[in-house]
Amino acid sequence: MTLLKASNLSKVFGGLRAVSNFDVEINDGELIGLIGPNGAGKTTAFNLLTGVYEPTDGEITFDGKSVVGLKPYQITQRGIARTFQNIRLFSNLSVLDNVKIAYHFHVKYGLAESVLRVGRYHNEEKEIEEKATRFLEIFKLADKKDEIAKNLPYGEQRRLEIARALAAQPKLLLLDEPAAGMNPQETHQLMEMIRWIRKEFNLTILLIEHDMSLVMNVCERIYxxxxxxxxAHGVPQEIKNNPKVIEAYLGEEVH
Ligand SMILES: Nc1ncnc2c1ncn2[C@@H]1O[C@H](COP(=O)(O)OP(=O)(O)OP(=O)(O)O)[C@@H](O)[C@H]1O
Structure with missing residues (x-):
């Protein structure tokens, strides 16, 4: 079943067509890569899919409904969560609080209860803390839960951002260069984590990545x-051998 469909999507900045007639169709449960040389429009495409920008033209449907014109938080509520190329954490909050915040989107207690700290508030806070801790365990950050986010090494901040995105309980997770700045060992671990969370949480994942070995190994289809x-779009083997792709990456190695 189609989960996300972008048809004929375009974004013009001044005279520049940053994204032009962009078509993608992603099925439930797929793990898809979006690649391209620097400045090709990948992040702009993510910004269109997540409501940061409104498209100049085109349509985006998610779960069968249009999401064009919705605000980013409304799109998150519909089930799309993302990470950013330049990590965006609440840098002065603890690691645990960064993940807990994402849950508050889904919590049902009213303002009065939360002020009075009665009723469901206590139980739900406890549940949130347990769930958040579980995400931190998955991303090997549980022993750092009380540290301030900005003090984590870069690779751990990237993992924390993914943990936080998952806590919003998305159906579709968009990852913008999740391995940027990671060493080969961290990249390999991340690859395993991405595969695992997809299965564990029934996720659909679209990722932008410059690390070709990550993209080719982990993605089932690539745009x-x-x-x-x-x-071009197709399975990794087709993409590797596609002359248009090789030409676009001239000077950059595709392996
Ligand atoms: N807000 C904006 N205003 C004007 N131009 C923009 C804006 N955002 C992006 N662009 C331009 O649109 C084009 C596509 O940029 P984008 O960041 O989407 O590419 P990218 O494929 O993500 O690149 P990279 O791999 O370097 O991150 C670039 O020429 C960029 O300068």
Whole structure:
């Protein structure tokens, strides 16, 4: 079943067509890569899918309904969560609080109860703390739960951002360069985590990544953007051998 469909999506900044006639269709449960040279429009595409920008043209449907014109938080509530190329954490809050915050989107207690700290508030806070801790365990951050987020090493901040995105309980997770700044060992571990969380949480994942070995190993299908347009899509083997892709990456190694 189709979960996300973008049709004929375009975004123009001034005279620049950053994304042009972008078409992608992602089925429930797939793990898809979005690649392309620097400046190809990948992050702009993510920003369109998550309501950061409104498209100049085109349609986006998620779970069968249009999400064009919704605010980012409304899109998160519909079930799309993301991470950012430049990590965006609540840098002065603890690791645990960063994940707990994402849960508050889903918690049902009213303001009066939370002020008075009665009723459901206590039980739900406890449940949130347990769930948040579980995500931290998955991402090997449980022993750092009380540290201030900005004091974590870079690779751990990236993992924390993914843990926080997952805590919003999305159906679709968009990862913008999750392995950026990681060493090969961290990248390998991340790859395993991505595979595992997809299965464990029945997730659909779309990821932007420059690390070709990660993309080729982990993704089932890949879309290639160049100058704002999709120039190829297919399974990793097809993408590796596609002359248009090789040309777009001329000077960069695809292996
Ligand atoms: N808010 C904006 N205003 C004007 N131009 C923009 C804006 N955002 C992106 N662009 C331009 O749109 C084009 C696509 O940028 P984008 O960041 O989407 O590419 P990218 O594929 O994510 O690149 P990278 O791999 O370097 O992150 C670039 O030419 C960029 O300068």
């Amino acid at each position: 290639v953007l160049d100058y704002g347009s999709i120039i």
